[in-house]
Amino acid sequence: MLPFTHSVLIVSFFGGFLFGLLPASVLGQVPLAGIEANATLPKLELIPLERNDDALTPFEKSELRRLFGLDLRELARRPVHGVLGYEQEYWRNPASVHVLRPDDISLNGHVLTVEAFRGVPGMHVTRGTGYDDFAIMRNFSGSSTEKFLAMVDGREVLQIMGGTVNATGEGVPLEILDRVEIIRGPGASIWGTNAVSGVYNVVTKSAAATQGDSVRLVIRDDGTFLGDYVHGGQAGENAFYRVWFRDQEYAEGTLNSGLPAKDDGYFRKAGFRYDKTLSRDLDFTFAGALGKRRVHHVLDLSQRLLYMNYDPDKEPDAVDNPHALAAMETFLGMTLPAIVPYAFAVGGEDNLKTLVPSWPISRASATTMPAGLGFTRYEYWGEMPHDAGHLRAKLSGVTDSDLEWTLAGYAEQYKTFLGHVGRRWDRKQYDLDFKANKLIGDRHHLAFGLATRHMDFDVEDIMTPPWGFDTNDTLFTPASPNITILDHGDSPTKFDRFSAFFQDSYEFSDSLLLSAGAKFEESDLAGTGVQPGARLSWAVNETNVLWSAYSRAYRTPSLVERYSKVSYARVWVPTSATTGFWLNQSFPGNSDLEKEETDAFEVGWRSQPRDDLTLELSLYHYDTTNAIFSGPPIYEAHDVKTSGGEFTFDYSPFHYWTLKGGASRTISKKEGVETDNFPKTLANVSSHLRLRDDLIFSQNFYYAAERTIASAYNPIFIPAHLRMDLGFIWRPDESLEIGLFGRDLLDPHHPENMYQDLELEPARVERSFLLSITKRF
């Protein structure tokens, strides 16, 4: 006999289908139209139509323009009824969505896609070194690039080692970019794990849409260069291909202090895509890319090799380290009010070379700071090569019963060496992903999927020269010259993940739409979990939509957070005026770190009061438990509450002028204390004025309020900043575009970001001038 719950399930299931599939007339809810007998038919004639602007809502008009903008092939790919979570550009979508298109990049003087995120309210984009831009959305991260999910054509590009996204490395040529969908907030059921702050999904064009050749060249006044070449062709009646190549050359920038940033290097990448229509109901895509980057990165040693200052008259230094002090107090078993550890190299006279002759100073480079700063900084530069490649194969089809499905497989290899901290790893990753959706009746749209992932790491921790000297790991172990900065040890290197999701979107009426579902996941890194979500959209009238959502999202701790022992400093312990020993300062990875869990509540309003004006407001509150704030001295889990909102507008008062922009405000509290590592206010305005049919004047303003780059020993205050970019874009015909831009015109330079606790100081983001040329053949 079937258990009770099974019986309920079966009855419910078939009952649901039966009710759902019965025609409306059977249910007696729609009266049958009556036909009057012997009615006199009016004379048949053509009736000229006058345009009735009220017949279509402004939302519908916008969608119509967008549909007509698609070519027929793309139009044929679009589902008439989209699935919530798949189709983002649906005006009833109960989510905070922003879509970037290639024009948002090329008309605004951006070189890379990630730079265009500056125009997305709620996203904070900063530049660190010349080769990295950091993007994050909806404050509460402890780091620069964490806590949101990034995808490129459905492939997750989150680096699980550090829990970060290398947005620059995942870039694609502008010519093949179709759009970037940015979904602020967790989309639990469809996207799943790591989509905590939000998701961005880069979607490239089909090979058929990029036929012919194109070249894009961008050169900055400092010599930074980007060149893209795309070639597309036909490989049979129903098959298209493209290949593309990218070369990026980074010119050396300048650190905030005026010293060279040593961030020159290059990034080269090549990719391909092959699309074939196997039959009317079956499409096949095979794509891949290979990338190679060569740059250097630095570790600031000044802050990591500490010693005890026995001079009671010595004033504590600004860069003292309370954690080292606490360690020493524990070791000595006494309180040390007058004994303040601080960076040995700061202060001039306290020079390691004379006081601690055992340290091999020649292994690090000493940089004399500019006059006036009065100290020498010790640093270690290591190469940071990155070689990555991936393949993607996808079959997509529709069954006779209208079940749309995709089966995708991904294989990826990523090899890198963080020479400055001595970690090399090689990640091999395999993903298999099945998704399907089906309309059930007129009102239900069911989406579901299954996915599995296997990751295999080869991790090697290498002793870097400045650290290769005898050090006691603990007081009770003999001194060893082989204590690496990072140590993965015997921790696991193979990880599996299984996941599945269901989502049902149900239209109660033409104005009320509910989407509910959940994602289930079982993984070696995050355990078992369910991420439910429910979203409701209500079209109040023809011009206003209100929506609300609840989602529970998880973030998986990174491998470093869970498994790496981090030796973040060494302390010189004097035993006499001239002798002593080095004591390692470290903390282990926390394999007990639980996944971060965020309960997110969102409400939104979308309005299009006129054809030329769209307004959106989103408000959110995140309640996060076990939020991990990374960076030495230790990975700690905290409860964090974040509230905020974004407002956006899109206004085209005249056919020759468009104005877009928005603002966001956010407050985050870690254990009740307000955090300051994310600007509380962000705003941007973008204006495009068509001076002539072929000439556009572009103006962009970006504002970020002040913030502090968090650090265990050297937090850096970043003042509020207003950026102005101006540009002219000449488009004499569809095949040629030339743009000339001035960026950051309001000040010569300013700091934005750095890798906390690794780098010496932020690099300057300098005023720059840019020439971009795009030619299609």
Next chain:
Amino acid sequence: MLSLITRFKHFTKAMRFASFAIVSFCVCSNASFGKTDSSENARAEARFKAAYLAHLLHYSTWAEEDLPSADSTVGLAVVGDDRHHFAQVLLFLIDELKITIQGRKVKVFSLAHIPDADEEKEIFKDCAVVYFLKSEENRWSECTLCDKKGVLAIGEGSKYAREGACVSIVRSRNRLMLLVNREGFTSRNLKVSSRLLRLRSAVEVYKKGGCRFLVISARPT
């Protein structure tokens, strides 16, 4: 292996719970609200169709002698029960995007149903395009407009192209496709772009007896 089994046990448990939740939701929502026509969906489909039709005008060529003089307007008639404002959608698109037929402005008309054969020529005399809505599928016959040169006859549903019209816009598997009858074009002194015919993912060329659309039942609009 044991951990794998345990993991799957957790997984199936969670799946069972979710299935129950979702199915219960489906049942409750159905039981409470029943099923009525969704005009929002139908309006969405009308927008897709209008976009298709606007594209189609670009891929079709009329003989100059079949069109009025270059400074005149040409007619586009929407025939049938237009309960989802297809004609207004189309008119918006034509107006907004300044769509023309070989340089001539387009005037949109509506007509309640297909006229009798003897009225056809008179009624459609100034029309270069006639679009038949789904409601007219059963009235349509191979004779409709067959004598009229320079009229692009398009209909909603596969029957139109199968029975002599130039193009059918067919909904299949939540997508819209074009079924092109080349004979329908040539018999009306029209040309269809070979570029359109090569768009195999969007277009199927009708061949008598060999068309897959024959087995596809288009959804009611």
